[in-house]
Amino acid sequence: MKTQRMFPGIILLGFGLYFLLQQYHLILFEGFFNWPTVLCIIGAAFLGEAYGGKQAHAILPGVILFGTGLHFHLVGSLAFWPNHIGVLLLIVAIGFLLQASKTKSSLSQGVLLLIIAIITVYYDQLISLFGLSETTLANSASYWPFLVMGLGIYILFIKKK
Template sequence: MKTQRIFPGIVLIGFGLYFFLERSQIEIFPGFFSWPTLLCIVGAAFLIQAYSGNEYESILPGVILLGFGAHFHIVENLDIWPDNIGIFILIISLGFILRARKTKSGMFHGVVILIISILFLFYDKITTSFGIVETSTANIERFWPFALMAIGIYFLVRKK
């Protein structure tokens, strides 16, 4: 981090506000005083550091932490929000895509991970629309781990 004051400053302000609200018993929404809020604070600090300090490599951890924290809050308060591994993969892919927009590298990885997340999120609908009879659980347990490992190995060993 080039500018060392932005990230710790935002984290301290965020934690200070969090503890002030907790002491004052001002709960913004049910479940606010929990660990996902702390993830959101640190994620927001990474994003502010990334965009205000022109340190775009901080976009990925910022999106992941803020996204995971927001997901855990939303899944507790909104019944229609999917509680699925695909959401976590989607958040990671958004982090890659947002970082790639600023750094001009990593867009391919973000799009591949986005496609994987869409497959996880809509797997049941995809299989029924194609008329596939097997249960989705059996297919995922048999196929996806190997496909994901193969994609990961490809990313590790391919030459530029």
């Protein structure tokens, strides 16, 4: 079967190329021979399995692994790239949304994570945009973890399909 060859084939090809470049000291960019590149290779294998092998369940781990590896490469390379936990939430949200486009499920989780990611990444800009003071939000910001945990409990135990 073609789908059984996609993941291991991409893994072997990716790591073979990685080790070949390392052996001949060919550096594509600063920090290439580091753990984020390994995450990108594994993520690319999952994405190849997802799209080439038509295994939609592999989209989410592929996006998370590839996106996380890419994020850590870009944080060290691009001055404008945000080094914020919200970017990792954004990567997971993108994974859910891409998976939802293929499976017609997980859309609500993707949208919810996207909203949380946008709020966390652009928190300071949103405060100034709405003209809110930091002290007003400081009191309400202490309740955010409880809101997020409550949504998780709702999704796990209360929401019925």
